[in-house]
Amino acid sequence: MRALTMIFSMCVAMGLSLGVAAQTPKIPVVASFSILGDMTRAIGGEHVHVSALVGPDEDAHTYEPTPDDAKALLNAKIIIKNGLGFEPWLDRLVSSTETPGAIVTASKGVAAHTMEEDGETIPDPHAWHNLTNAKLYVNNITQALIKADPADEAYYNRNLAAYLKKLDRLQAEAITELGNLPAGNRRIVTSHDAFGYLGQAYGIDFMAPQGLSTEREPSAAEVASLIRQIRADKVRAVFMENIKDSRLLQQIADESGAQIGGTLYSDALASEGPASTFLGLFEYNLTTLHNALSTP
Ligand SMILES: [Zn+2]
Incomplete structure (x- = not known):
C-alpha cells in the first residue's frame, strides 16, 4: 500500500513538474525581417517565440505593415530592428502602437558604410553582409535576451559562443574564397x-x-x-x-x-x-x- 502511495505521489510530482515546464512562457520577440528572426532563434532557442514581420524572399524596404503586425508589436517583450534607416515603417508602427516592448537595434556599434545619393550622404543599412558586423548583431541580440530573462543568461551565452564559432569559420572561408x-x-x-x-x-x-x-x-x-x-x-x-x-x-x-x-x-x-x-x-x-x- 505504502509503495502504491509512493508511486502515486511520484506521478503527481512528475505531472506537476512537466505541467510547470510546459507552462513556462516563452519570451515573445518580434524581429523586423527574416535574417534577424533567424539570428534571434539561434540564440534564444527554446526560451523565445520569434516572429519576423517581413518574411523570406520579401522586400523590407517597401514593406507595408498589417493590423496583425501592430498586434504582434503590442504583445512583444522585445522588438528587434536592424536600424540604419532600413525599416522606417517599423519606427512609425512602434510610435503608433505605443508598445511597451523593449526596442533593440541589432546594428548598434556598427561602423556605418555610407553612400552618396541625390547629393545626400545616406547610411547603408545592409551591415549583416560583413560577418564582423554579424557578430555585433548576435551580441546585441544576446544582451537584449539576457536583460529580459536573466535567469537563462548561461543558456543564451552558450548559444552565442557556438554561433560566434560558426561565424569565425565562415569568415575564414570568405577570406580564402x-x-x-x-x-x-x-x-x-x-x-x-x-x-x-x-x-x-x-x-x-x-x-x-x-x-x-x-x-x-x-x-x-x-x-x-x-x-x-x-x-x-x-x-x-x-x-x-x-x-x-x-x-x-x-x-x-x-x-x-x-x-x-x-x-x-x-x-x-x-x-x-x-x-x-x-x-x-x-x-x-x-x-x-x-x-x-x-x-x-
Ligand atoms: Zn536592401
Missing part, C-alpha cells in the same frame, strides 16, 4: 546597392541600377549609363537578387554582354533550402560569387 578571385573579376552588378559591406570587407566592387533602397525605380537614362559602364569596365557578371524581379537584370545582361552569375540573397532569407538560415545564406552567396568569378 573571395581573396583568391582574379583582380579583373572584382567588379559586378546586382539589382540594388545591398552589398556595400560585403564589397568593403572582401574587396569586391558592386554596382547597381537601384540605390540603397528599392523604393525608387531607376530611370531609362540611369540604366543606359550603367550598361555603358559595364561595357567600358568589362564587368564580368550580373547577379539577380531573391527579393527582386529579375527582368531588369536580364535586360542589363543582354544589352551589356555580361553573363548572369546566379542569384544572391540580399535582404531576406530563402523560404526553404540552404539559404533559409543566415549562415546558409552567407555561404550560398559566397559559393555563387566564387563559382561565377573564380575563373580568369
Whole structure:
C-alpha cells in the first residue's frame, strides 16, 4: 500500500513538474525581417517565440505593415530592428502602437558604410553582409535576451559562443574564397546597392541600377549609363537578387554582354533550402560569387 502511495505521489510530482515546464512562457520577440528572426532563434532557442514581420524572399524596404503586425508589436517583450534607416515603417508602427516592448537595434556599434545619393550622404543599412558586423548583431541580440530573462543568461551565452564559432569559420572561408578571385573579376552588378559591406570587407566592387533602397525605380537614362559602364569596365557578371524581379537584370545582361552569375540573397532569407538560415545564406552567396568569378 505504502509503495502504491509512493508511486502515486511520484506521478503527481512528475505531472506537476512537466505541467510547470510546459507552462513556462516563452519570451515573445518580434524581429523586423527574416535574417534577424533567424539570428534571434539561434540564440534564444527554446526560451523565445520569434516572429519576423517581413518574411523570406520579401522586400523590407517597401514593406507595408498589417493590423496583425501592430498586434504582434503590442504583445512583444522585445522588438528587434536592424536600424540604419532600413525599416522606417517599423519606427512609425512602434510610435503608433505605443508598445511597451523593449526596442533593440541589432546594428548598434556598427561602423556605418555610407553612400552618396541625390547629393545626400545616406547610411547603408545592409551591415549583416560583413560577418564582423554579424557578430555585433548576435551580441546585441544576446544582451537584449539576457536583460529580459536573466535567469537563462548561461543558456543564451552558450548559444552565442557556438554561433560566434560558426561565424569565425565562415569568415575564414570568405577570406580564402573571395581573396583568391582574379583582380579583373572584382567588379559586378546586382539589382540594388545591398552589398556595400560585403564589397568593403572582401574587396569586391558592386554596382547597381537601384540605390540603397528599392523604393525608387531607376530611370531609362540611369540604366543606359550603367550598361555603358559595364561595357567600358568589362564587368564580368550580373547577379539577380531573391527579393527582386529579375527582368531588369536580364535586360542589363543582354544589352551589356555580361553573363548572369546566379542569384544572391540580399535582404531576406530563402523560404526553404540552404539559404533559409543566415549562415546558409552567407555561404550560398559566397559559393555563387566564387563559382561565377573564380575563373580568369
Ligand atoms: Zn536592401
